[in-house]
Structures are given as C-alpha cells and as structure tokens.
Amino acid sequence: MSDEKNKSDQQKSGVSRRSFLKASGISLGVPLVVGHRVINVNGQEVKLYGPTKTSITLTINGAKQTVEVEPRVTLLEALRHELDITGAKRVCDRATCGACTMIVGGKAVYSCTVLAIEAQGKPITTVESLMQGEKLHPLQQAFVDNDGQQCGYCTPGFVMACKAFLDKNPSPTPEEVQKGLGGNLCRCGTYMGVRAAVLQAATMHKGGKNHG
Ligand code: FES
Ligand code: FES
Structure with a gap:
C-alpha cells in the first residue's frame, strides 16, 4: 500500500498510528519492540521482548x-x-x-x-512422553494394532490429539471419535484405523488399563 493511500485510509478511519499510540498512553519516544523490559500502558506494566533472543x-x-x-x-x-x-x-x-x-x-x-x-x-x-522405556503407550500400541499409520508423518500429532480427546472423553461413541478428531489430517487416509485405535484404547481404559 502506498504512503499516500495509507495516509488517506487513516484519515478516513480517523485513527493513525500516532493517535493510536497517544490514546494508548504509549510514548512515541518508546520503541514498541525493545530488549526484555517493562513499559507502562494505561497504568499497567507490560513486559516487552525482542527483537533479539x-x-x-x-x-x-x-x-x-x-x-x-x-x-x-x-x-x-x-x-x-x-x-x-x-x-x-x-x-x-x-x-x-x-x-x-x-x-x-x-x-x-x-x-x-x-x-x-x-x-x-x-x-x-x-509424544516423546508416552513410551515407558521400550514399552509403547497403550494408545500407541492401539495405533499399531489397528494400522493407524502408513507413512507415519501425521501420526505423532494424531496420537497427541487422540490422547487429549480421551483425557476429556474416556468412553466416546464412534460418532464422537470422528467429530473429536476433525482437527487432524492424514494424507495417507488412515482415518478408519485411527478411529479404531481410539476406541480400542478407550476399551482398555474401561478394562482398567489406563490410556493415560
Ligand atoms: S503444521 Fe501445525 S497445523 Fe499443520
Ligand atoms: S500416515 Fe501418512 S500422512 Fe498420515
């Protein structure tokens, strides 16, 4: 966006960076991004980080x-x-x-x-937290038992999504499993295996073998 267009848009909205900073109580002399320090914004202390490590x-x-x-x-x-x-x-x-x-x-x-x-x-x-020594976590074992992975690239994320799901809903229905895992994609199309793995892990949980 050109400077002229930017200026005209700010005039139309009535808010420029300068007026915003003034209204926020932030001094124009204080850079917004500085090394780890604290500034005062409307009476509240705000910690600033960066731009360096x-x-x-x-x-x-x-x-x-x-x-x-x-x-x-x-x-x-x-x-x-x-x-x-x-x-x-x-x-x-x-x-x-x-x-x-x-x-x-x-x-x-x-x-x-x-x-x-x-x-x-x-x-x-x-996902690194799940294995105990050489022993797979029950949820990881359920993925193996149900062919819940092919190339395996999505698998660590899927396993953690399944764990979070089961932590909240230890006895899900198949419909709840399908809906609950809607935020993860598998390019190899292992969805049926993943859903079966979650139901297996839930059954083990009910049988006293915690997935957790
Ligand atoms: S890599 Fe984070 S959602 Fe895809
Ligand atoms: S197993 Fe290959 S992307 Fe899911």
Whole structure:
C-alpha cells in the first residue's frame, strides 16, 4: 500500500498510528519492540521482548528447560530446532493439518501457531512422553494394532490429539471419535484405523488399563 493511500485510509478511519499510540498512553519516544523490559500502558506494566533472543523457560514433559529464542519463534520451532524434541512435525505451518499437535495446559494445540514465549508457565506434553522405556503407550500400541499409520508423518500429532480427546472423553461413541478428531489430517487416509485405535484404547481404559 502506498504512503499516500495509507495516509488517506487513516484519515478516513480517523485513527493513525500516532493517535493510536497517544490514546494508548504509549510514548512515541518508546520503541514498541525493545530488549526484555517493562513499559507502562494505561497504568499497567507490560513486559516487552525482542527483537533479539531472550531467555525463556518451558516445562516440557515434566522437566523445566531454558532456551534462548527470538519472540517470533513458535513453540514447534523452539522444540524442534533448539531442544531437539522432534516428535511433532511441521507440515502446513498454518493451523490446518494437526501434525504439530502437542498438549499445552491440558488442551491439544497446533504448536506451529503458538509462540514459545506464550507457552511459559504451562505444562507442555509431547509424544516423546508416552513410551515407558521400550514399552509403547497403550494408545500407541492401539495405533499399531489397528494400522493407524502408513507413512507415519501425521501420526505423532494424531496420537497427541487422540490422547487429549480421551483425557476429556474416556468412553466416546464412534460418532464422537470422528467429530473429536476433525482437527487432524492424514494424507495417507488412515482415518478408519485411527478411529479404531481410539476406541480400542478407550476399551482398555474401561478394562482398567489406563490410556493415560
Ligand atoms: S503444521 Fe501445525 S497445523 Fe499443520
Ligand atoms: S500416515 Fe501418512 S500422512 Fe498420515
């Protein structure tokens, strides 16, 4: 957009960056993005990060890990590139496929669209947490038993989405399983196997073998 057009649009809306900053109480002399510091916005202290790397602490699979990242870095990138936790996959990188699914603060999230700094203070659970030594988690075993994977690229995200789903609904109906897993895509078309795996894991749970 040209400067002239921008100016004219601002005039039409009646809000310019300058007037917005003034109304927000932010001094025009204070850069919006600076090193880790605090500014006062309308009487509230707001922490600013960046643009350079800043130190953050994440709680991943029960262990605290400190990492230096720029504020723009996603949770998925921080784990894969900085901490070598590579179970979650980057496929679409835009909240469409679910290959990057992790459980953050008890909810399944697309980690490609969560900033690493936003995930501080919340428990982060990844697919790496599920195996106990050489023993597969019952949900992982159910994927194997029901041919719930082919190329396997979507599988870690699917397993975590299934885990989050079963944590909330331990005895689902087939219809609930289909609906509950609607946020994950499999290019190999393993949906029938994945749904059967979830129902198997739920049955094991009822039989006293916790999926959890
Ligand atoms: S890689 Fe995150 S939703 Fe596809
Ligand atoms: S098993 Fe290949 S994309 Fe799902």
